[in-house]
Amino acid sequence: MSFVSLAFAxxxxxxxxxxxxxxARLRAQNALLLAASYLFYxxxxxxxxxxxxxxxxxxxxxxxxxxxxxxxxGVALAVSLSMNLGVLFAFKxxxxxxxxxxxxxxxxxxxxxxxxxxxxxxxxxxFYTFQSMAYTIDVYRGVVAAERDLPRFLxxxxxxxxxxxxxxERARHMLPQFARPRHVTLDGLRRGLWLIVWGxxxxxxxxxxxxxxxxxxxxxxxxxGWSVILGTVAFGLQIYGDFSGYxxxxxxxxxxxxxxxxxxxxxPYWSLDVREFWQRWHxxxxxWLRDYLYIPLGGNRRGRxxxxxxxxxxxxxxxxxxxxxxxxxxxxxxxxxxxxVHRVYDAAxxxxxxxxVPLAWALTTLAVFIGWFFFRARxxxxxxxxxxxxxxxxxxxxxxxxxxxxxxxxxxxxxxxxLQARRGAWVVADAPVPVRVLWEAAxxxxxxxxxxxxxxxxxxxxx
Amino acid sequence: xxxxxxxxPIAGVAAxxxxxxxxxxxxxxxxxxxxxxxxxxxxxxxxxxPASGRLEAAIVGAQLDRAxxxxxxxxxxxxxxxxxxxxxxxxxxxxGLDGASVEGLNTVxxxxxxxxxxxxxxxxxxxxxxxxxxxxxxxxxPPSGASAxxxxxxxxxxxxxxxxxLLPRIRARLQGGAETLLYLPLxxxxxxxxxxxxxxxxxxxxxxxxxHDPVPARAxxxxxxxxxxxxxxxxxxxxELAAAIAALGADRVRLVLMPENDAWxxxxxxxxxxxxxxxxxxxxxxxxxxxxxxxxxxxxxxSFASFGHLNxxxxxxxxxxxxxxxxxDRARYPWPIADLQG
Numbered sequence: 001m002s003f004v005s006l007a008f009a010x011x012x013x014x015x016x017x018x019x020x021x022x023x024a025r026l027r028a029q030n031a032l033l034l035a036a037s038y039l040f041y042x043x044x045x046x047x048x049x050x051x052x053x054x055x056x057x058x059x060x061x062x063x064x065x066x067x068x069x070x071x072x073x074g075v076a077l078a079v080s081l082s083m084n085l086g087v088l089f090a091f092k093x094x095x096x097x098x099x100x101x102x103x104x105x106x107x108x109x110x111x112x113x114x115x116x117x118x119x120x121x122x123x124x125x126x127f128y129t130f131q132s133m134a135y136t137i138d139v140y141r142g143v144v145a146a147e148r149d150l151p152r153f154l155x156x157x158x159x160x161x162x163x164x165x166x167x168x169e170r171a172r173h174m175l176p177q178f179a180r181p182r183h184v185t186l187d188g189l190r191r192g193l194w195l196i197v198w199g200x201x202x203x204x205x206x207x208x209x210x211x212x213x214x215x216x217x218x219x220x221x222x223x224x225g226w227s228v229i230l231g232t233v234a235f236g237l238q239i240y241g242d243f244s245g246y247x248x249x250x251x252x253x254x255x256x257x258x259x260x261x262x263x264x265x266x267x268p269y270w271s272l273d274v275r276e277f278w279q280r281w282h283x284x285x286x287x288w289l290r291d292y293l294y295i296p297l298g299g300n301r302r303g304r305x306x307x308x309x310x311x312x313x314x315x316x317x318x319x320x321x322x323x324x325x326x327x328x329x330x331x332x333x334x335x336x337x338x339x340x341v342h343r344v345y346d347a348a349x350x351x352x353x354x355x356x357v358p359l360a361w362a363l364t365t366l367a368v369f370i371g372w373f374f375f376r377a378r379x380x381x382x383x384x385x386x387x388x389x390x391x392x393x394x395x396x397x398x399x400x401x402x403x404x405x406x407x408x409x410x411x412x413x414x415x416x417x418x419l420q421a422r423r424g425a426w427v428v429a430d431a432p433v434p435v436r437v438l439w440e441a442a443x444x445x446x447x448x449x450x451x452x453x454x455x456x457x458x459x460x461x462x463x
Numbered sequence: 464x465x466x467x468x469x470x471x472p473i474a475g476v477a478a479x480x481x482x483x484x485x486x487x488x489x490x491x492x493x494x495x496x497x498x499x500x501x502x503x504x505x506x507x508x509x510x511x512x513p514a515s516g517r518l519e520a521a522i523v524g525a526q527l528d529r530a531x532x533x534x535x536x537x538x539x540x541x542x543x544x545x546x547x548x549x550x551x552x553x554x555x556x557x558x559g560l561d562g563a564s565v566e567g568l569n570t571v572x573x574x575x576x577x578x579x580x581x582x583x584x585x586x587x588x589x590x591x592x593x594x595x596x597x598x599x600x601x602x603x604x605p606p607s608g609a610s611a612x613x614x615x616x617x618x619x620x621x622x623x624x625x626x627x628x629l630l631p632r633i634r635a636r637l638q639g640g641a642e643t644l645l646y647l648p649l650x651x652x653x654x655x656x657x658x659x660x661x662x663x664x665x666x667x668x669x670x671x672x673x674x675h676d677p678v679p680a681r682a683x684x685x686x687x688x689x690x691x692x693x694x695x696x697x698x699x700x701x702x703e704l705a706a707a708i709a710a711l712g713a714d715r716v717r718l719v720l721m722p723e724n725d726a727w728x729x730x731x732x733x734x735x736x737x738x739x740x741x742x743x744x745x746x747x748x749x750x751x752x753x754x755x756x757x758x759x760x761x762x763x764x765x766s767f768a769s770f771g772h773l774n775x776x777x778x779x780x781x782x783x784x785x786x787x788x789x790x791x792d793r794a795r796y797p798w799p800i801a802d803l804q805g
Contacts, residue, residue: 016482023475183472190485197489209645216654223679227655256482396677397666401646401658408644433488441492445500448634449641 001043040160048122056157059132063139067146080136084129096324124164135171144172152178161250167264167284182258194429195252199245201443206241208453210234225390226399235376242459267417272360274338312336331374504636521660530585538563540593542579544572546721547599550773552782553671559786567672576700580707594798599719602739652677676768701746722759732761755788
């Protein structure tokens with residue numbers, strides 16, 4: 001079930017009313033959330049409910065085993081990791097590697113020998129397996145206690161606001177929230193409502209409207225350089241609107257249920273270097289990669305060269321997490337290289353000799369958007385064709401219109417984020433009623449105005 | 464200063480009531496804005512383009528409007544399909560005819576002779592008397608079917624007012640306001656090159672009723688189609704166009720069949736071209752002796768943007784040949800022609 005669907009428009013209010021009518025009956029509320037979450041997931045394809053249940057049960061059992069048989073902790077963790085990574089590999093990566101190997105073999109004149117599985121990618125599989133894996137690793141490390149209550153654990157893994165596109169929550173943050181009575185406050189409700197309205201605005205207006213412009217520009221037969229440049233900007237806005245919008249809706253819906261989800265985005269396009277960008281973009285994934293991949297690889301503890309290699313490997317694997325395709329690997333490698341260059345630059349120059357802020361911002365934004373080009377151009381012919389088009393800077397009537405449209409899309413979001421930077425994340429939600437109402441009503445009206453471009457799917461569903 | 468009291472936790476029904484309280488002001492504001500939008504739409508209704516066939520609707524809508532607004536004494540006017548809309552450069556044609564005024568009223572192939580006649584009749588009805596009317600089109604008629612019927616509806620009302628129900632009325636007003644800045648791109652490469660309907664419409668009007676195919680060169684081989692073919696629907700509508708032509712005077716009208724691509728060999732293409740000329744001259748009541756000469760029948764793939772549309776190079780080549788042919792034609796049958804009705 002997508003947040004942008006009639007089904008959700010019915011589903012969520014019903015769940016919300018039932019949930020609050022249950023009052024302080026915690027187990028009943030959790031049971032309701034579990035049933036609602038499985039309905040939410042099964043609405044897309046009920047067959048994959050079994051997979052969700054299976055991975056959850058294995059991780060629950062593995063953690064219990066770690067708690068009850070400390071000597072077998074390693075085995076239990078190995079089982080959990082093998083199962084999660086195995087499921088991910090089978091559903092998401094097998095065909096990619098098999099196809100790539102077949103192509104490589106064909107290059108050398110050998111007969112392709114790997115049969116492709118052609119299985120459907122279960123929606124959100126990368127999100128919930130990573131969340132579940134983080135739990136077993138944390139139990140292994142002793143960071144969090146193994147959960148005894150099975151329904152509570154199942155609800156933690158399947159919690160519908162963040163099940164299919166994150167944030168990838170940590171057990172130590174979320175599990176306690178399922179274990180204690182949840183209360184809401186008037187402020188919390190108001191903030192939750194604001195997040196939902198703002199999230200839908202980001203998704204429908206910034207994301208989907210820009211998406212139509214990006215789709216028009218990203219073509220194998222593209223010949224106009226300005227279409228490549230402006231189309232890439234449009235895609236950068238689309239993916240930000242789409243994903244941060246989802247995260248805001250998730251945080252908002254959870255808030256109405258009395259839960260607190262982490263912030264997944266923190267004004268990433270204001271970053272002054274690439275490292276800062278990754279501290280602000282998809283925070284739940286970047287911290288996951290840091291804690292469960294980069295640091296175990298050695299982090300920055302084994303010399304500069306090894307640090308850079310670790311960064312590079314982490315980002316390449318982070319790229320691959322987004323999708324089983326070479327352009328994602330390229331995107332990850334690009335960011336890995338950028339982080340390495342930034343590390344050298346950071347070590348070489350004292351703070352007072354750094355680039356001026358506007359230049360640092362411009363270079364960072366340029367680097368990030370070059371990365372988005374690789375992310376969106378899903379085939380080698382598209383990458384080469386569109387790169388070649390940069391040689392033709394003919395200005396067409398569409399470019400002027402697109403420039404205006406992008407400015408119109410950016411302005412309100414930039415204004416809100418600028419205010420947030422000065423007065424805090426809740427600047428609009430906590431504003432005097434007339435100001436808040438004006439913002440929310442205007443956002444809703446613009447959404448209705450561009451409703452003809454709405455896409456029910458979110459980009460990150462496919463990851 | 465006393466410390467602010469911590470927020471009071473609420474649960475159960477109280478939480479639902481608090482939620483309603485938090486949402487109420489915005490909800491009321493939105494309802495108020497909807498009412499204002501509806502009132503505005505009722506007082507000053509704006510039309511909307513259909514979601515499907517936007518490009519066709521934009522072309523037909525703009526050309527219908529232009530048929531009623533271009534100068535009645537325009538020297539050269541064209542009607543016909545999208546090949547005529549795209550393959551002629553009005554500036555170059557005007558220059559080639561010593562400054563003669565040129566206006567295009569071509570639409571799309573699906574419009575068929577009925578649509579072309581409608582465009583001509585609209586122009587004639589307001590006193591239009593061009594020195595030359597060019598029926599500019601390919602020698603193939605598009606398949607008749609659902610798309611043809613859709614375009615037929617566009618001729619009746621290309622920019623339809625929304626149905627009188629409440630929500631479509633409100634949406635039309637809000638959508639119309641948003642599209643000025645946040646345009647909805649036209650399909651495919653057209654959206655990339657032109658942007659939305661408004662930009663396309665402005666380009667078409669600025670170029671006297673002609674546009675460009677945004678693809679600079681054909682990237683893939685042409686599909687093989689019959690070299691000449693008019694379907695029954697097209698043939699059945701030809702008398703309607705013949706009647707409109709007769710109202711103007713057939714001596715002012717010239718048939719311009721667009722050059723075909725090289726999917727077929729030269730002989731087959733030439734035979735198809737000749738067959739089309741014969742059939743169309745007869746059906747439209749035109750004098751075959753007045754046929755423009757020297758127009759290219761066949762061009763190579765480097766001149767094409769898409770299947771029947773020329774690119775910039777092809778357009779320049781065809782327009783130069785057309786200007787030369789019209790100059791020769793004018794020498795044989797001089798302008799201005801005395802207008803019996805005038």
